[in-house]
Amino acid sequence: MGESLKKVIADNLKAYRSEKGWSLSRTAQETTVSKAMLGQLERQESSPTMATMWKIAKGFDLPLSALIEPGLLHSKKAGPTPDKLDDIFQYKILFPFDPKLGSEMFLLVLPAGKESYSNAHAKGVVEDIVVISGMLDIFIEGQWQSLKAGEVLRFDADQEHAYRNSTAENAVFHNIIHYR
Amino acid sequence: MGESLKKVIADNLKAYRSEKGWSLSRTAQETTVSKAMLGQLERQESSPTMATMWKIAKGFDLPLSALIEPGLLHSKKAGPTPDKLDDIFQYKILFPFDPKLGSEMFLLVLPAGKESYSNAHAKGVVEDIVVISGMLDIFIEGQWQSLKAGEVLRFDADQEHAYRNSTAENAVFHNIIHYR
């Protein structure tokens, strides 16, 4: 098996455990998997069965995929990413984050003449932009590109990126963030 | 472990194997997992390790999640669902189906006075509607509901549903289909 999968599982287990502030003993209680086994997994010393994986996921109240895919699943994400919606954007949450679908969707309005910078998201996050009206500039991978109404862009959001509206009217667009 | 997970794995394994027309022997070669073990899995007689799961997924050229989540992963889906885009709708593909994200997105226009019926999708398919302009009626779970510009609806698309435009102008909306 790809040693990287063992590592992904180990990293995820350590991260979720840390996020909850659980010791191995507490985690063993919550998941009904032995403390010794959990330690083995975190040290990448064993390949767990699906039964064990299911117990762990259930104990953490997570979908199985959260344990096998790189990066943390942002749970209970009720609002937009803080680094995106400063006091520049106006926004509306169209569909809040749903762990089953792994995505969320916003309607965003970038007023005339404004721009906004965004830090890199977690690894693997993908962003969709669908311009509804106006003109929107996106800075990605070292260059600006312009999208007019009806145009779309999909890009890896695990890098710095920016939005700019150089025109005299609002830019309205949909922003879909996929966490996979 | 939830016996249902054993069943999901068994059903998926059988289905992907059947889709490729592989025998257990051929699958054993492609995945480097023994024929006897594959048979055990299909008969739900064992809980595989993650190492084994990884080998199977790799042999089938699938992501791991395809083996653990109910329903087949629709691969190479380059166009919209045939039962949706008859000669009533005008459409534009915004983002074609991407197996990694598990979704696709369309811009749809339902002309004034038209309606269109859709069969149930595969189990687990979820649909999002975001009305951009005009007024759109959606028939779901036995009743019609109206959405105006800016309004959204998310529903389980594994049931019959319909779209209707009772107004005198086009209804323009985004339609996102999540296959998970």
Add this chain to the structure above:
DNA sequence: TAACACTGTGCGTTATAACGCACAACAGTG
């Protein structure tokens, strides 16, 4: 200071995953 509780690791034992092999059943060919 000693006692106690908690933490994560290591070890030997038990349970079971994963295997190779044999076999019965079936299909196709000469």
Add this chain to the structure above:
DNA sequence: CACTGTTGTGCGTTATAACGCACAGTGTTA
């Protein structure tokens, strides 16, 4: 018909997952 090849299943053996327990180390309290 006999022979060959393919299919999936069952069985015993091997490898390893998963466990309970002991222990060293750490921190807290009386």
